[in-house]
Amino acid sequence: MADEIDLEMMNAALRDFVPHNKALGITLVAASYLPASVTVKMPWSPRFVGNPETQVLHGGVITTLLDACAGASVFLRLKEPAKIATLDLRVDFLGRAPAHRDVFARAECYRDTASVAFVRAIAYVDDPEQPFASAAATFALDTRGRAITGEEVRKGLKP
Amino acid sequence: MNVVEAVAAARRAGDFSPLVETIPYLAFLGVRVETRDGRRIAVMPFAEHLVGNPTVPALHGGTLGALLESVAHLELLATADHLKLPRTITLTVDFLRSGKTVDTFASARVVKHGRRVATLQCQAWQEDEGTPIATAMVILKVGA
Numbered sequence: 001m002a003d004e005i006d007l008e009m010m011n012a013a014l015r016d017f018v019p020h021n022k023a024l025g026i027t028l029v030a031a032s033y034l035p036a037s038v039t040v041k042m043p044w045s046p047r048f049v050g051n052p053e054t055q056v057l058h059g060g061v062i063t064t065l066l067d068a069c070a071g072a073s074v075f076l077r078l079k080e081p082a083k084i085a086t087l088d089l090r091v092d093f094l095g096r097a098p099a100h101r102d103v104f105a106r107a108e109c110y111r112d113t114a115s116v117a118f119v120r121a122i123a124y125v126d127d128p129e130q131p132f133a134s135a136a137a138t139f140a141l142d143t144r145g146r147a148i149t150g151e152e153v154r155k156g157l158k159p
Numbered sequence: 160m161n162v163v164e165a166v167a168a169a170r171r172a173g174d175f176s177p178l179v180e181t182i183p184y185l186a187f188l189g190v191r192v193e194t195r196d197g198r199r200i201a202v203m204p205f206a207e208h209l210v211g212n213p214t215v216p217a218l219h220g221g222t223l224g225a226l227l228e229s230v231a232h233l234e235l236l237a238t239a240d241h242l243k244l245p246r247t248i249t250l251t252v253d254f255l256r257s258g259k260t261v262d263t264f265a266s267a268r269v270v271k272h273g274r275r276v277a278t279l280q281c282q283a284w285q286e287d288e289g290t291p292i293a294t295a296m297v298i299l300k301v302g303a
Binding site: 017018019020021022023046047048049050051052053057058059060061063064065066067068085086087088089090091092093096 | 188218219221222244247248253257
């Protein structure tokens with residue numbers, strides 16, 4: 001049975017420790033070890049609009065949300081703490097990005113090797129079965145930067 | 160002025176700055192556009208809120224993806240004959256080096272402009288254009 005995940009503690013690492021995630025208001029709303037999966041929420045903000053006429057969100061903010069969510073899922077997959085960096089990220093925009101709506105993203109890290117972790121992710125508004133964007137990402141493990149340990153993630157990491 | 164008029168005005172003037180300034184998310188990132196030797200360059204000046212990993216420290220990879228997608232849109236608007244803001248179908252970003260806490264630049268090249276989609280190759284760099292920190296292939300819906 002998987003350990004209980006303290007979302008508040010993980011949020012300290014995902015949101016409070018990462019200035020850009022904090023600027024976007026990204027918050028973890030669900031997480032599990034098996035499968036290694038996280039769901040995050042990004043509240044609607046007019047600052048993230050890409051087309052002022054339609055008010056739809058800019059693709060870039062969706063890319064960032066998916067990258068952040070995907071990275072968080074990698075930490076839940078790893079048995080040992082590691083430094084990670086995104087190697088490659090592909091985002092497919094399946095439908096029009098929403099306007100005036102909070103956005104959710106869900107990622108699952110489904111495989112890892114000694115040096116790479118593989119993740120798939122989606123972005124949606126109401127129904128994860130009807131995503132408006134999907135992503136595939138690979139992460140390099142053991143890259144530069146101080147390792148973030150699972151214990152630190154749980155306790156709430158401060159820069 | 161609506162978006163179509165803003166695109167037309169930008170093309171006439173050869174200056175996309177007023178158009179870029181109307182897009183809230185680009186203002187949030189701090190992205191602006193410059194012209195160098197007739198090439199359009201998107202610039203993302205360093206700002207603390209762009210940081211993704213404070214221990215390196217490094218820019219958030221998502222901000223590089225956003226910059227690359229934005230420069231693809233800009234290049235298509237500058238070179239294509241339609242005036243609507245493009246819609247991204249697929250964005251594939253390869254992160255080559257971590258983004259340092261300095262200004263980042265990006266440019267795009269239209270690889271193929273088809274009837275329905277356009278494919279652009281984009282790169283982002285910091286101190287040296289010959290040493291890109293990220294590249295992207297961006298597929299855009301044409302005349303959406």
